[in-house]
Amino acid sequence: xxxxxxxxxxxxxxxxxxxxGPAVAGAASQPWVxxxxxxxxxxxxxxxxxxxxxxxxxxxxxxxxxxxxxxxxNASPAIVRGTFWRQPCATPGDAQLLLTLSVVSGVPFVxxxxxxxxxxxxxxxxxxxxDTDPGNGIVDSFCSSLFVPVTVVLNETSSAFDFDDDAxxxxxxxxxxxxxxxxxxxxxxxxxxxxxxxxxPLPISGKLSGSYYDPARNGEGVLVEVGxxxxxxxxxxxxxxxxxxxxxxxxGNIDFDAGDTHVDVPLITTTGGQFGSAFDPSQVVWSAWGTxxxxxxxxxxxxxxxxxxxxxxxxxxxxxxxxxxxxxxCP
Numbered sequence: 001x002x003x004x005x006x007x008x009x010x011x012x013x014x015x016x017x018x019x020x021g022p023a024v025a026g027a028a029s030q031p032w033v034x035x036x037x038x039x040x041x042x043x044x045x046x047x048x049x050x051x052x053x054x055x056x057x058x059x060x061x062x063x064x065x066x067x068x069x070x071x072x073x074n075a076s077p078a079i080v081r082g083t084f085w086r087q088p089c090a091t092p093g094d095a096q097l098l099l100t101l102s103v104v105s106g107v108p109f110v111x112x113x114x115x116x117x118x119x120x121x122x123x124x125x126x127x128x129x130x131d132t133d134p135g136n137g138i139v140d141s142f143c144s145s146l147f148v149p150v151t152v153v154l155n156e157t158s159s160a161f162d163f164d165d166d167a168x169x170x171x172x173x174x175x176x177x178x179x180x181x182x183x184x185x186x187x188x189x190x191x192x193x194x195x196x197x198x199x200x201p202l203p204i205s206g207k208l209s210g211s212y213y214d215p216a217r218n219g220e221g222v223l224v225e226v227g228x229x230x231x232x233x234x235x236x237x238x239x240x241x242x243x244x245x246x247x248x249x250x251x252g253n254i255d256f257d258a259g260d261t262h263v264d265v266p267l268i269t270t271t272g273g274q275f276g277s278a279f280d281p282s283q284v285v286w287s288a289w290g291t292x293x294x295x296x297x298x299x300x301x302x303x304x305x306x307x308x309x310x311x312x313x314x315x316x317x318x319x320x321x322x323x324x325x326x327x328x329x330c331p
Contacts, residue, residue, distance in 0.1 A: 046134045046153060050089035050096040053133060055151035056264050058293045058307040059085040059100050060315055061195045068183035070108040070176040078106030080146055082173065084187045086165075088195050095190045097165035099130070101142075102149040102311070109176070110150075111143035118154065120169035123161050131155035149307070166190040201261045201295040201303070204235060207330040212302045212318035222304060222318055224294070235263050237294065239306075250289055262295035267306075299323070299330035 064084040071078040081104050086095035101110055112130040129141035130152035139155050154171075156163040163169070166189065173183040202208065206226045213221030225236045236253040252267040272285040290308040297303060300320045307313040324330040 046131075046155065047089045047094055047096050050094075051087055051098070051134075052260070052262070052264075053135065054264075055098065055132065055134075055153070056087070056291075056293055057100055057102075057149040057151050058264065058291050058305045058313065059083045059098070060087070060293070060305045061085055062188065062191070064185050064187045066171070066173060066183035066185040067104055068173045068175050069180040070110065071106060071180075073177045073179065075176075076106055078108040078176070079104035080108035080110055082171075082183070082185075084171070084185065086190055086195075088192060093166070093190075093192060095166060095192075096134075096153065097187075098151050098153060100149055100151045101130075101146055103146055108146045109144070110146050112141050113143075115174050117172040117174075118156060118161070118163065118169060119172070120161075120163060120167065123163075125156060125158040125161040125163075127156060127158040127161070129155040129157065201297050202299065202331065203259050203261055204233075204256055204263065204294075204296065207325060207328045208296050208299065208302075209325060210320045210322055212304075212320050214316055214318050217316070222302065224302070233258065235265065235294065237265060237292070239267070239292070239304075252292065262293055265292045265294060266290075267292055 062085065065081060067079055067081045069077050069079050081102050083100045083102070084097065085100070086097050088095045101108075110130070112128050114126055116128050117124060117126050118128050129139045130143070131154070132140045132142050132150070132152055134153045134155065139157065141155070142150060142152050154163070154165065168187060168189045170184065170186045175182050204226060209224055209226045211221055211223050220241045221239075223238045223240070227234060227236075233256050234253055235256055237251065239250040241248050241250065248269065250267050250269055252265040254263050254265045256263045267289045269287050269289045270284050271287070272283045273279055273281075274283065288309060290306060292307075293303075293305040295303045300323060302318040302320070304316040304318050305314075306316075
């Protein structure tokens with residue numbers, strides 16, 4: 001009976017929303033909304049320093065998805081896909097809830113506030129911001145047209161609601177018109193055992209450079225080089241794989257800070273080049289491909305989480321055949 005009352009309350013909020021009309025209609029000229037630090041309480045849904053900035057856009061571990069059409073009446077569909085997932089934090093039993101938003105079709109307009117309803121333990125609220133930087137003390141709410149994947153945290157600001165992002169909850173995202181179905185997704189409780197990655201992978205350093213592969217995927221692998229360029233720390237990788245039956249090299253590099261235990265590497269592919277004496281660098285076309293999150297649970301293993309711009313994603317566990325580099329012990 002309590003669950004039925006909660007659902008009925010959510011439907012009442014949705015009905016009131018459509019009677020009043022979307023608060024964000026015509027708000028495309030205001031892509032960001034911010035509250036002052038003094039209005040942001042200490043919240044269970046945010047664990048400081050648990051995730052690096054910018055927030056990763058490659059979901060990992062258990063995931064819960066929804067899709068919703070954000071377009072208004074008589075407009076072409078503009079569908080967004082939301083993926084809830086969690087990243088384990090240093091404190092046992094604690095994780096940071098993340099929501100990655102990506103385009104399915106059109107140009108979705110995504111916003112928090114009256115667009116969403118959060119339900120947990122017979123509580124509900126629509127005072128929920130899609131916070132893009134949970135560690136800065138300001139509620140930076142994403143409220144804009146969506147062109148590329150964006151990850152946010154749910155920053156719930158209601159004084160009458162005590163949201164725990166490690167517990168189960170229901171999330172409702174309202175469609176752009178009553179003619180389209182609203183999205184309703186129930187997110188499960190955080191289960192540390194469901195995450196293969198240790199809480200504290202190794203800090204990234206040159207001693208982890210080398211070739212990594214999965215014996216079950218023999219013929220494919222990743223070459224990683226970690227080094228320095230002046231004062232910069234740089235990780236470079238090449239993923240040797242295949243597409244449409246032919247070899248495909250996918251490469252990328254990124255700077256990182258001392259002590260970082262993972263990096264999110266933007267990946268590119270190249271086309272147009274010729275072999276040998278016919279090679280002309282002006283013919284090479286560089287194209288953005290996606291992103292890979294790299295971490296090293298041990299000296300000889302790599303967690304490789306990839307997300308392709310076309311929507312495909314995966315998580316591979318690679319290993320390094322060599323125990324360490326010559327003359328450089330690990331750990």
